[in-house]
Amino acid sequence: MPESLGQRLDRNLARLGTNLLIPPLLLVIPWAQELIDQLLFGGHWNLPMTPRGPIWGVLTAPFSHSGFGHLLANSLMFLPLSWLVLAKSRRDYIAVWLGVYVTAIPIWLFWPTASHGLSGVVYGLLGYLLLIGWLEKRPLSLLLSVLCLVSYGGVLPSLIPLFSPAGVSWIGHTSGFAGGLLAAWAVQRGAEPAGGSGR
Numbered sequence: 001m002p003e004s005l006g007q008r009l010d011r012n013l014a015r016l017g018t019n020l021l022i023p024p025l026l027l028v029i030p031w032a033q034e035l036i037d038q039l040l041f042g043g044h045w046n047l048p049m050t051p052r053g054p055i056w057g058v059l060t061a062p063f064s065h066s067g068f069g070h071l072l073a074n075s076l077m078f079l080p081l082s083w084l085v086l087a088k089s090r091r092d093y094i095a096v097w098l099g100v101y102v103t104a105i106p107i108w109l110f111w112p113t114a115s116h117g118l119s120g121v122v123y124g125l126l127g128y129l130l131l132i133g134w135l136e137k138r139p140l141s142l143l144l145s146v147l148c149l150v151s152y153g154g155v156l157p158s159l160i161p162l163f164s165p166a167g168v169s170w171i172g173h174t175s176g177f178a179g180g181l182l183a184a185w186a187v188q189r190g191a192e193p194a195g196g197s198g199r
Contacts, residue, residue: 030063033065034067046065048064051112051114058104058108062120081148084125084144091187095186096124103178104120104175117169129145131181132144
């Protein structure tokens with residue numbers, strides 16, 4: 001029996017509600033970690049990605065921060081960018097996270113300093129949103145990319161060491177951004193019909 005318009009609307013609203021909840025629920029993890037760190041460990045319990053350290057550091061680094069100021073700054077960008085990606089689909093959102101983790105692995109293996117923070121994921125979300133419109137060439141996707149460029153383009157210079165403040169892991173930002181670009185490319189490739197254009 002075909003799904004009625006009301007049923008389809010209910011399903012879409014339920015999915016929208018769930019999508020709105022996903023980013024705040026994810027933020028519970030770093031906020032809980034930072035709260036425990038500050039209350040019980042005096043700010044010394046961090047879970048960074050250390051050079052050739054335990055592989056779990058790659059997984060935990062986005063949820064570890066150097067203080068509430070660091071975490072708040074990342075959270076304020078993480079929420080809107082997450083919601084914009086989730087407006088396309090959960091699959092795309094998962095792809096960004098996977099892309100960020102994949103591009104973090106070379107940094108973990110070869111970069112000489114530790115890093116942590118949600119900013120790598122933030123830049124991954126931004127990289128995805130900036131590229132996906134140009135790959136899909138659909139009006140809404142293009143509008144989304146232009147909107148993100150206008151709204152968040154001012155943070156792009158921090159991908160370059162010269163313009164990155166002291167103590168900020170520009171390489172973490174850059175690898176995260178590359179992960180977002182990789183995710184956009186993978187999502188677009190996956191959406192292409194079998195056989196493609198033959199190119």
